[in-house]
Amino acid sequence: MDKKNIPGISSKPSAGFAVLKPFNAKPAGEPEDLLFSRWLASTPLWAWCLMVAIVIAWPLTSYASSTYSIGDAFQALWRWIPFIVTGGFLFNVIISFFAMLIGTVLGIILGLMQISPAIYIRLPAQIITQVFRNSPWLVLLFIVLLALPYEIEFGDTIIRIPDWVKAVFGLCLPIMANIAEVVRGAINSVPNGQWEAAESLAYTRQQTLWQIILPQCFKRMIPPWMNWYAILTMATPLCSLLGVEELITLSRQAIEAENNRPELLVPFYGFALLIFFAYCYPIARATIALERRFAVKL
Amino acid sequence: MPQHAWTDDQPIVSIKDVHKSFGNLEVLKGISMDVMKGEVICIIGPSGSGKSTLIRCINALNDIQAGSIQVEGLEVNDKDLNKLELRKKVGMVFQQYNLFPHKTALENIMMAPIKVLKENPVEVEARARGLITKVRLEGKEGAYPGELSGGQQQRVAIARSLAMNPDIMLFDEVTAALDPETVKEVLVTIQDLAEDGMTCMLVTHEMGFAKEIADHIYFTDRGVIVEHGPPATFFDKAEDPRTREFLSQIL
């Protein structure tokens, strides 16, 4: 019944051996939850110009004397762009979209489980969250890719699981865990008095959660949620290490098809970089803008 | 004993030898008091003496370790307590108002009867508008809590509790967070309530108000009731040195 225990406020601060306590790497004060979006959104104009300039200028400098001219390099890129984008980047977007969708649904469930008063629900949820939040994404991807079967049999129909679907499952795990933390954090940011007021008005715990608490903190969850989407999208090239056909995989294939000319490395991968930035930059800007707006309103 | 054998001539709230601890800290050490229907009682005492804890135990926001609390014959210290039943009887107003910030004043008042008691929204709205008038907030129906002053918010909070048609109202230092100018408007609201015959239990530091409104005053210190009595005898003839010291500091 005494729901929240705030050390130092509702109970005495525990004086223990500092070395035995979990190491807290977060600086005191506000946790920085939108770090990535803040950084990306504050990219100055010159950084964009510099990136474009490098992509263009590289072939000029490196093999200036060779027979392969800058024009040739860009002609090659130009030829391959439709293939790279529709066959490659589109998959990055699709993978990120579905990983986000599944990760969000699972994350909300996991986040709600974390605030359950029943320890046999709360504890496993906390463990799952911590494990998946703190595992390297690439490792999770590998495990899922190797663990999931190559194909599933439904009676007499055999369904092949494409690699990108496995990548979706691999990437939705860390997203799930991080969204769970977003949900838990947002719920905990609502003052305890709201729970008590609702309780004294005969609301049950479930009613309080869905009718009083979540409507209040829903807005607060949107900016960090978008922040995680941008991070996820930027992480989708990891899938290329596993042979999933996406932007980086196809860029590599294109370069190979062009006889592995070193002049092509920077234009092709630079293009990949630019397209990721171009996709994520507006998201980051919107994230920060929304966060500012909600900060004023609440 | 059947749960609803309670009648008007018995105490509406009956507290017997209540003990409450937070971990090792014993906050209530054997509190007993009876409150009759329509009575107004005030609980006073120094900070940390357990006033809030006691009042929160009455509507089961805190559980107790020993003793008994009965509200209209309903045993609060019971594992199988029907909390809905208890909280329909007991309304509570907090120091920090605790209005729902995403709902307007009127919605704050209407929500619980509609969502929890599943009452007819049209009837609830009529009742809620009546309550808005009663707490003198006509014209503020559509205002969000953030747009209201502390005193106005607190009056909405009182109306919100009243919308559940409680038999007993608990007030925990409801004017402590308010500007001196707005304290009065809230006290007047409580006084109106008391005059209408509502059973009220107040924790307060407003001694003048307590003296005027209370039928009975309890002074608590370190988890026990040190002294109690009707205002006339309590304020003028306090016997215990702790009570006298407290009163001399605060008056």
Ligand SMILES: Nc1ncnc2c1ncn2[C@@H]1O[C@H](COP(=O)(O)OP(=O)(O)OP(=O)(O)O)[C@@H](O)[C@H]1O
């Ligand atoms: N949730 C809790 N967990 C642990 N200790 C608590 C909790 N709530 C209250 N206490 C402790 O219980 C004691 C009594 O607190 P309580 O709030 O009832 O005092 P009070 O008489 O209302 O004081 P005040 O006039 O300052 O409001 C205090 O020592 C307080 O620290």
Ligand SMILES: [Mg+2]
């Ligand atoms: Mg108190």
